Structure formats: structure tokens, C-alpha cells
Amino acid sequence: MKVKGLVAVVTGGASGLGEATAVMLAQLGATVVIADRNREKGQKLADEIGTKACFIETDVTSEHSVTSMLDQVSEQFGSIHVLVNCAGIAIGEKVIGRDNIHQYESFQNVMKVNVMGTFNMIRLAAERMERNDVDEQGERGLIINTSSIAAFDGQIGQAAYSASKGAVAAMTLPLARELARHGIRVMSIAPGLFETPMSEKIPESAREAVGKQTPFPKRLGKPSEFAQLVVSIVENTMLNGEVIRLDGAIRMQPK
Numbered sequence: 001m002k003v004k005g006l007v008a009v010v011t012g013g014a015s016g017l018g019e020a021t022a023v024m025l026a027q028l029g030a031t032v033v034i035a036d037r038n039r040e041k042g043q044k045l046a047d048e049i050g051t052k053a054c055f056i057e058t059d060v061t062s063e064h065s066v067t068s069m070l071d072q073v074s075e076q077f078g079s080i081h082v083l084v085n086c087a088g089i090a091i092g093e094k095v096i097g098r099d100n101i102h103q104y105e106s107f108q109n110v111m112k113v114n115v116m117g118t119f120n121m122i123r124l125a126a127e128r129m130e131r132n133d134v135d136e137q138g139e140r141g142l143i144i145n146t147s148s149i150a151a152f153d154g155q156i157g158q159a160a161y162s163a164s165k166g167a168v169a170a171m172t173l174p175l176a177r178e179l180a181r182h183g184i185r186v187m188s189i190a191p192g193l194f195e196t197p198m199s200e201k202i203p204e205s206a207r208e209a210v211g212k213q214t215p216f217p218k219r220l221g222k223p224s225e226f227a228q229l230v231v232s233i234v235e236n237t238m239l240n241g242e243v244i245r246l247d248g249a250i251r252m253q254p255k
């Protein structure tokens, strides 16, 4: 696919990795829909990007909210070619903490946003993509999910987050296999630690340590590097059904 002229929906597009992706796709000539539950940040970003972007308040976990967003996209832009699922939340919680055991509710919440929300977007967007005409490569659409290296080397306190990102990684191949007959590719990116509002919640000393432990480059990832990989995936039709680690070769330690 060529980025220019595509219609792309970026969930979690108001912040961090999604924000950088929305900015880069728009710079390269795509029309970008920022689908996020943060109205203030999402609208501000859409205004900054200009005519190539719009914000639609969306809760990825809600069928009604996602359907209404996709209806608006169809009405305004005709079709949707690319879905980038960046909406997500993270928690750190031990099973046996100092004062409490891991709350059941917080586990469910992480699964709800990261797994059910991602899947909800995929199923409802794939149905729209399936209606697209094929391009010269036979493609109708592309879905890119955000997993995490926590899916593979989860640390202490990451049971919920790792389980959710493992689920995102695990659904990539079966979805790619199923949607292949419709000309829709499915890929996932598993980032290491990136400089975003989400990772800012981690203490500075811990972030520095991750940078030092990274074989090369010895630093955290930049959101623009995530966006760059999204663009490469869009442009390279042979990439399908795979989870790509984007992490400077780090393997996270237990803590």
C-alpha cells in the first residue's frame, strides 16, 4: 500500500505512540482519524495536524462507540484502509503485594481495554475493509496492533499487562490467516520501553536502567520510531501475520 491517499484510523491516537503515528501518516499524505477517549488531547492534535486529520471521541471497548465512529468515517471519507490499534492501558501490580492481593477488577480492566478493545476494533473495522475495492496488489486493508515485549519477557508486577499483550500477539496469526482471503493483512508491533506519557509513570531511575540495559541503541525508543515501523508495514505487502519486536535487542530482566 502507498500511504498517500489512504484513510487510517489510529486508536489511542491522542497520545504517545498513536500520536506519532497519526502525525507521520498525515505528513505522508494519509487522511487520519484520531479515535481516542481523550477529547481534549485528541481534538488539539487534530487541529495541529490540520485538514489531513480529524478527531472522533471513541471508547474502543464499546460496540456502540466504535460503530458510530466507523459510520462517521464511512460517511466523511468513504472507506477505511488502515487500522492502527494503539489504545491501551498499563498497570503494575503484584499478585501478593505488601498490603493487598492483586485486585480482580484491575486485571479485568486491563484485559478489557487491551484485548477486548483491540479485538472489538478489529472485528468492526475488518467488516468495513472487506467492502473496499482491491488495490493493484490485491489488498483491501491492513490492521496493525500494539503488543509489547512484556508479552514475552514480562516483569514482576506485569501479570495483567503481559497477559493482555500476549493475547494481542497470539491473535495476530489466526487473524492474518482468516482475513487473507479478503485481502486484509494483520500485523503486530511489540515495542520495548518508549518515551510516552504512559512510560513517564515509571520512575526515572528505572527508565534510565532500561536504557542502559538496551544493547543498542542505549536509550528508550522514540514514538517516531514506532510510527516509522507502521509506515514500513503499510508499504511492504509481504509483511503479514507477524509480531515485530521494536526494542534495540533488550530482553527485560525479572524486575
Ligand SMILES: NC(=O)c1ccc[n+]([C@@H]2O[C@H](COP(=O)([O-])OP(=O)(O)OC[C@H]3O[C@@H](n4cnc5c(N)ncnc54)[C@H](O)[C@@H]3O)[C@@H](O)[C@H]2O)c1
Residues within 6 Å of the ligand: 011, 012, 013, 014, 015, 016, 017, 018, 035, 036, 037, 038, 058, 059, 060, 061, 086, 087, 088, 089, 090, 113, 117, 146, 147, 148, 149, 190, 191, 192, 193, 194, 195, 196, 197, 198, 199
Ligand atoms: N510506551 C511504551 O513504552 C509502550 C511499550 C510497549 C507497548 N506499549 C503500548 O503501546 C500503546 C500506546 O501506548 P502509549 O505509550 O502511547 O500510551 P499513552 O498512555 O501515551 O496513550 C494511550 C492512549 O490510549 C487512549 N485510550 C486508553 N483507553 C482507551 C479506550 N478505552 N478507548 C480509546 N482510547 C483509549 C488514551 O486516552 C491515550 O490517549 C499501548 O497499547 C501500550 O500498552 C507502550
